[in-house]
Amino acid sequence: xxxxxxxxxxxxxxxxxxxxxxxxxxxxxxxxxxxxxxxxxxxxxxxxxxxxxxxxxxxxxxxxxxxxxxxxxxxxxxxxxxxxxxxxxxxxxxxxxxxxxxxxxxxxxxxxxxxxxxxxxxxxxxxxxxxxxxxxxxxxxxxxxxxxxxxxxxxxxxxxxxxxxxxxxxxxxxxxxxxxxxxxxxxxxxxxxxxxxxxxxxxxxxxxxxxxxxxxxxxxxxxxxxxxxxxxxxxxxxxxxxxxxxxxxxxxxxxxxxxxxxxxxxxxxxxxxxxxxxxxxxxxxxxxxxxxxxxxxxxxxxxxxxxxxxxxxxxxxxxxxxxxxxxxxxxxxxxxxxxxxxxxxxxxxxxxxxxxxxxxxxxxxxx
Amino acid sequence: xxxxxxxxxxxxxxxxxxxxxxxxxxxxxxxxxxxxxxxxxxxxxxxxxxxxxxxxxxxxxxxxxxxxxxxxxxxxxxxxxxxxxxxxxxxxxxxxxxxxxxxxxxxxxxxxxxxxxxxxxxxxxxxxxxxxxxxxxxxxxxxxxxxxxxxxxxxxxxxxxxxxxxxxxxxxxxxxxxxxxxxxxxxxxxxxxxxxxxxxxxxxxxxxxxxxxxxxxxxxxxxxxxxxxxxxxxxxxxxxxxxxxxxxxxxxxxxxxxxxxxxxxxxxxxxxxxxxxxxxxxxxxxxxxxxxxxxxxxxxxxxxxxxxxxxxxxxxxxxxxxxxxxxxxxxxxxxxxxxx
Numbered sequence: 001x002x003x004x005x006x007x008x009x010x011x012x013x014x015x016x017x018x019x020x021x022x023x024x025x026x027x028x029x030x031x032x033x034x035x036x037x038x039x040x041x042x043x044x045x046x047x048x049x050x051x052x053x054x055x056x057x058x059x060x061x062x063x064x065x066x067x068x069x070x071x072x073x074x075x076x077x078x079x080x081x082x083x084x085x086x087x088x089x090x091x092x093x094x095x096x097x098x099x100x101x102x103x104x105x106x107x108x109x110x111x112x113x114x115x116x117x118x119x120x121x122x123x124x125x126x127x128x129x130x131x132x133x134x135x136x137x138x139x140x141x142x143x144x145x146x147x148x149x150x151x152x153x154x155x156x157x158x159x160x161x162x163x164x165x166x167x168x169x170x171x172x173x174x175x176x177x178x179x180x181x182x183x184x185x186x187x188x189x190x191x192x193x194x195x196x197x198x199x200x201x202x203x204x205x206x207x208x209x210x211x212x213x214x215x216x217x218x219x220x221x222x223x224x225x226x227x228x229x230x231x232x233x234x235x236x237x238x239x240x241x242x243x244x245x246x247x248x249x250x251x252x253x254x255x256x257x258x259x260x261x262x263x264x265x266x267x268x269x270x271x272x273x274x275x276x277x278x279x280x281x282x283x284x285x286x287x288x289x290x291x292x293x294x295x296x297x298x299x300x301x302x303x304x305x306x307x308x309x310x311x312x313x314x315x316x317x318x319x320x321x322x323x324x325x326x327x328x329x330x331x332x333x334x335x336x337x338x339x340x341x342x343x344x345x346x347x348x349x350x351x352x353x354x355x356x357x358x359x360x361x362x363x364x365x366x367x
Numbered sequence: 368x369x370x371x372x373x374x375x376x377x378x379x380x381x382x383x384x385x386x387x388x389x390x391x392x393x394x395x396x397x398x399x400x401x402x403x404x405x406x407x408x409x410x411x412x413x414x415x416x417x418x419x420x421x422x423x424x425x426x427x428x429x430x431x432x433x434x435x436x437x438x439x440x441x442x443x444x445x446x447x448x449x450x451x452x453x454x455x456x457x458x459x460x461x462x463x464x465x466x467x468x469x470x471x472x473x474x475x476x477x478x479x480x481x482x483x484x485x486x487x488x489x490x491x492x493x494x495x496x497x498x499x500x501x502x503x504x505x506x507x508x509x510x511x512x513x514x515x516x517x518x519x520x521x522x523x524x525x526x527x528x529x530x531x532x533x534x535x536x537x538x539x540x541x542x543x544x545x546x547x548x549x550x551x552x553x554x555x556x557x558x559x560x561x562x563x564x565x566x567x568x569x570x571x572x573x574x575x576x577x578x579x580x581x582x583x584x585x586x587x588x589x590x591x592x593x594x595x596x597x598x599x600x601x602x603x604x605x606x607x608x609x610x611x612x613x614x615x616x617x618x619x620x621x622x623x624x625x626x627x628x629x630x631x632x633x634x635x636x637x638x639x640x641x642x643x644x645x646x647x648x649x650x651x652x653x654x655x656x657x658x659x660x661x662x663x664x665x666x667x668x669x670x671x672x673x674x675x676x677x678x679x680x681x682x683x684x685x686x687x688x689x690x691x692x693x694x695x696x697x698x699x700x701x702x703x704x705x706x707x
Contacts, residue, residue: 048619055618073616079636080620103636301608314608330612348605356440356505356528356560 001089004110010034010041010323011114017293017320018117021125027292034320035066038327045084048076049326067297067306071316071328074268077105082268084324085110094151096267107151107267110324115270118321119155120162122291126274127226127261128163128199135225136171136191137164138184140202140210143172151267152230156201159228163199179210188221197224200253203231208240211248220254226278227253230263246285256281264288264344268329270321276340289341293320296342298335309337314348370426370456371419373484377452378415378698380479381445385409390475397469398444400556400600407597412554413445417698424699429457430524432499436462436491438513440505441469443559446702447476450526451485453701454502460484464491466505496521526703529669530639531563531693532661532680535582537571539674545585547691548646549593551672552629554694556600557642560703561670561686561694564640567657570650576633579650580622583633587626590644594627602628602643609641617647637663654680669703670696 016028043050043060049072053060056070063069076082077096085108092112096105109115128135137160139153147153160171171187173180191198198221202210207229227249229242240248242262250257258281265272271294276283290296297306298313307313315331322329334345368376384390394405417425435454439447447465451473454461461484465473470489477487493501493516500522503513510525517523531551535544551563566586568579602610610630617623617632624631630645632638637660640647651657657680661668670686672693681687684705686696696702 052615052619055615055623070615072619073612075612075638076616076619079616079634079638302604302611304611330615348608356443356446356526356558 001091001110002086004085004089006041007084007110007324010038011111013037014114014293014320014323015117018114018121018291021292022121031292031295031318031320032064032066035069035318035327036060036063038320038323039063039066039069041323042084042325042327046082046326048072048080048082066318066328069328071299071304071330072326073330074105074266074332076326077107077268078103081106081108082325083108083110092154093149094154094267095149105267107325109270112154114321114323115151115154116158118271118291118293119158122272122274123155123159123263124163125279125291126263126276126289127228127278128159129279131197131199131224131226133194133196134165135163135197135199136187138187138198138200139172140174140179140200140206141172142174146172152203152265155265155272159199159201165196174206179206179213181210181213184210184219188219191225192220192222195222197222197226199225200227202227202229204229204240204242204245205231207245207249211245211252214252217252218254219252225253225255225259227255227260228263229260230265242286257285258283262286262288264333266317266329266331268322268326268331269294269317269319270323270325271319273341283340286343287338287341288344294318296335296337298337298342299330301348304330312336312345315342370429371422373455374417374422374425374452374698376482377448377455377476377480377485378417380476380481381413381448382415383479384472384475385413385415387475387479390471393471394444394469395600397471398441398600401598403597404554404556404600407554408445412694413448414695414698415448421697421699424697425453426456428700429453430500430522432458432522434458434460434462434499436464436488436493436496436499436501438464438491438493438501438503438505438509439466439473440509441466443555444469444472446504446559447473449698449702450502450504451476451480452698454500455485458499460499462486462488462491464488493517493523500524502526524707526701526707527560529560529667529703529705530565530664531561531670531672532664532668533563533566533672533690533693534657534674534680535566535568535690536673536675537569541578541582541585542589544674544690545582545589546592547674547689548586548672549589550691551693552590552644552646553593553597556602557644559694561696562642563646563670563672563693564642565637565647565649565664566672567649567651567660570652573652573656575652576635576650579633579648583622583624583631583648586631586646586648587624587629590626590629590631590646594629594644599628599644606641606643610643610645613638613640613645666705669705 040060090108092109094107258277262275273288297316299316301314315333315335332348395402435458504526614630621634632647668685672690
């Protein structure tokens with residue numbers, strides 16, 4: 001790997017935010033200061049970003065506000081390489097889900113150190129604080145061996161290693177397309193005997209499949225157990241509302257709905273956002289908290305200008321930990337700022353089809 | 368009346384409906400196309416003068432049924448002619464359910480036809496159809512809903528969304544090709560299943576893109592000229608937002624040019640521009656490379672536009688047409704030849 005001191009220095013600055021958060025200390029610098037330096041760095045080393053800045057009349061050298069740095073549409077990760085460093089120097093490459101045409105999006109990381117620090121810090125805050133004993137972790141996801149290019153699985157593995165009881169057997173209970181209920185039961189039974197809570201880390205789809213497998217049976221989790229729920233059902237045959245899923249999971253696991261915590265992340269980012277219900281049971285579901293190093297700004301879908309609070313816009317996500325790719329990413333999710341964070345209101349589906357020319361959503365849906 | 372005579376009567380009725388000023392005026396409102404866009408559709412994309420061979424081919428392809436229900440989509444309103452002609456060629460009785468958004472042209476056509484064998488039923492429930500066939504034109508969800516609603520024994524034929532692609536061969540004069548492709552893009556504001564959205568441009572070598580960039584400049588000029596002649600109709604907020612995203616994505620990953628309201632993207636990687644008169648240009652350097660590029664799209668392609676007589680691309684069920692004629696298929700059967 002080629003040395004890249006400029007990148008290393010920016011990673012250190014991003015991690016300083018994470019360290020300050022962990023220590024409950026003041027942030028080391030302003031968000032805008034690091035954001036603008038990231039945008040300048042990315043314009044210097046990512047030709048596409050330089051072109052985007054030029055097309056928008058933005059001179060990165062003169063940036064003073066994070067909000068003035070152009071955002072990169074998430075789909076660009078499928079079309080071009082979004083990386084500041086030489087090809088071949090990636091320590092990890094995460095891929096988005098496949099689409100009908102074109103290739104999967106690629107988010108190359110020169111180092112996962114910053115990603116890991118941020119994910120663990122905010123994940124711990126959201127779901128792994130106040131558990132009492134060290135939990136057993138059950139991952140309702142493929143294992144890293146089976147999904148080496150999944151950022152979600154990478155994060156889950158990080159949580160398992162950092163939060164969980166590492167003396168436990170392999171916690172991944174999805175084997176191919178099958179949920180191994182026997183293994184799930186084993187972990188739960190052992191944890192109950194030991195008086196440990198269980199941390200279930202799952203995609204929404206996997207939870208729905210688990211509920212199907214359980215039918216109406218109950219699978220009581222030990223006290224203080226929590227569930228991370230992430231992702232939706234885009235492109236899948238079945239679709240369940242978040243509320244219905246949470247209700248059914250709570251009933252099946254005999255845990256309060258406040259113990260089911262939704263996480264929002266993207267392959268194109270290095271940071272995640274979490275509901276705060278595990279920390280504050282009366283906090284509303286559907287409102288996501290932001291770490292000090294990342295924020296979500298609703299913008300007008302056409303002009304990309306920020307919209308007023310409480311107005312729905314498209315998510316422009318500013319992520320100080322996305323050092324070597326794109327500091328600001330334009331997602332397809334509709335969001336709205338509310339007290340305590342932002343609400344996630346579903347994906348922008350692309351313009352509804354008029355006429356019979358195929359809609360983007362139909363063509364670019366999951367393969 | 369023979370099936371051929373029925374088809375000819377539908378074509379004649381369409382000629383009469385197209386000349387009715389009140390129909391033309393209403394269509395601009397119901398389709399969202401500009402008045403010039405409506406006029407273009409009626410003058411160049413309504414197949415009112417089929418040849419005898421075309422009619423015979425249409426009749427041969429028409430499914431035979433005691434009754435056929437035709438469910439129409441909006442925007443490509445001229446599709447009503449072909450849909451009704453095809454249905455009536457095979458069934459003595461046709462019931463037409465126009466699009467709720469654009470019912471005007473179908474109603475005018477049925478009225479001009481004035482035959483008890485073809486009637487309108489704007490609120491027809493597919494579940495009430497007892498026998499025969501239902502021909503559904505439009506979105507995939509509409510077709511799926513129809514299939515789910517139809518009674519056992521009622522055959523549902525779907526004519527769903529698709530797109531056109533164009534191939535610009537190495538000898539094609541680029542300005543001419545651009546003008547021709549623009550004339551394919553403009554009709555129906557690119558919302559038809561034949562509307563081209565991607566063009567593949569032949570280069571000398573795999574890493575070249577100079578010719579594609581030159582073609583992009585030619586497309587920008589051609590689309591700007593075309594827009595002056597036939598202004599674009601209404602675009603929804605969502606459609607404008609999609610166009611903005613496409614432009615940004617192209618700016619990052621390749622090149623992006625503007626031709627009036629149109630965005631012309633140039634990229635080596637395939638993506639789909641939104642409808643609304645935008646186009647993606649993709650360079651290629653060999654027949655094999657072209658086939659590989661197009662493979663993921665193949666099932667959605669309804670027509671391949673070409674600049675020469677020996678096109679490098681064939682799909683079993685896609686039409687081929689010269690550039691400039693992609694949205695003017697002969698009245699020889701359904702526009703969409705993909706298997707249902």
